[in-house]
Amino acid sequence: MHPILAYMEQHKQEIIDDLKEFVAIESPSNDKAAVDRLSRVLAERFAGAGANTEFLPRENRGDLLRMAWGVGQEPGQTMVLCHMDTVFGVGEIAKNPLRIENGRLYGPGTSDMKGGITLLLWALRCMKELGLQPKRKVLALLTSDEEIGSHAAREVIEEEARRSAIALIAEPAMPPKGALKTWRKGTADYHIYITGKPAHAGADPTKGISAVEELAHHILTLQKLTDMSVGTTVNVGVIQGGSRSNVVAPEASAHIDVRFMTMEEAHRIEGIIKGLKPVLPGAVLRVEGGINRPPMVRTEATVALFQKAQALAAELGFDVDEMGTGGASDGNFTSGAGCPTIDGLGACGDGLHTFEEYVVVDSLPQRAALLVRLLQEA
Ligand SMILES: [Zn+2]
DSSP states (O other), X not given: OOHHHHHHHXXXXXXXXXXXXXXXXXXXXXXXXXXXXXXXXXXXXXXXXTOEEEEEOOSSSOOXXXXXXXXXXXXXXXXXXXXXXXXSOTTHHHHSXXXXXXXXEESTTIIIIIHHHHHHHHHHHHHHHHTOOOSEEEEEEEXXXXXXXXTTTHHHHHHXXXXXXXXXEOOOOBTTTTBEEEEEOEEEEEEEEEEOBOOBTTTOGGGOBOHHHHHHHHHHHHHTTOBTTTTBEEEEEEEEEOSOTXXXXXXXXXXXXXXESSHHHHHHHXXXXXXXXXXXXXXXXXXXXXXXXXOXXXXXXXXXXXXXXXXXXXXXXXXXXXXEESSOOTXXXXXXXXXXXXXXXXXXXXXXXXXXXXXETTHHXXXXXXXXHHHHHO
């Protein structure tokens, strides 16, 4: 067995115990005090593993935790990105307790992504105890609001990504076999607001302008912008409008989610949405919103990085595949800043954001070992 994997296997129970401890400190994105509680515990644990830790204070979100580790044999830095926040509220662990069943550790945030944080901690501990140095200095950033858009962290993520040779994102691996993610779609979000004119639907229908009718024209136009052949999806996910069935609707609105593979496509779709014109005479149409996360693009450098990870996993005795997803992460920001990025380096598991969320316990030593090897070689 590879000595690094052997180290992780020897410490498997401690890795599980650490993960349980971090899951038990619940940390919903919108609860600063809760996320701060977790980050203080983590800072102490990472400091014990040899990291220089620093908090970047935030007002309404948890403070960010930035850490540097090692000297590096080459100049520059390797960025590792994790988020401490989860989609679960404080107290939910009572309804969804930590438990191991059939080799799976269930609990809120086990996979997304306290598993990834735990793997990073053990990767650094292992390197410290075995006297190993990384290829480049490790810059680890633990963010606090990834699940609600990363507004508190985006600037720092992009700034550090521009300084980094590569970015490793410890989000959960893709089920069923723990594939890494080499691409993610970008995201955009729009609201359309329509103003018509109310009128009595029976007595004076011709005096009104129906905002609902106006919106209906655009719903079909928007849905038809979906083009799976290039990976673009446009989803009119929410509509609202009207007041009563016997009143011509004075207002209507729609909330739209857009996903895309390239910025070019993002701009093309945005041009169409922002260029929508009213169809009914007298109706007023207003569009708000824009592009949120750029796509994480499968560049040549990303492919090379993935192939390196695959070769290192093979040396450790397991396979990793490559996949992509329509879901976004902070890897979108590192990639958008021009930094070759691979994602899904966290624990293998499934059921993210549900009470069925779990990590596969046996995957923890393997994935921790892979992280060490990437820090050494990639
Ligand atoms: Zn996540």
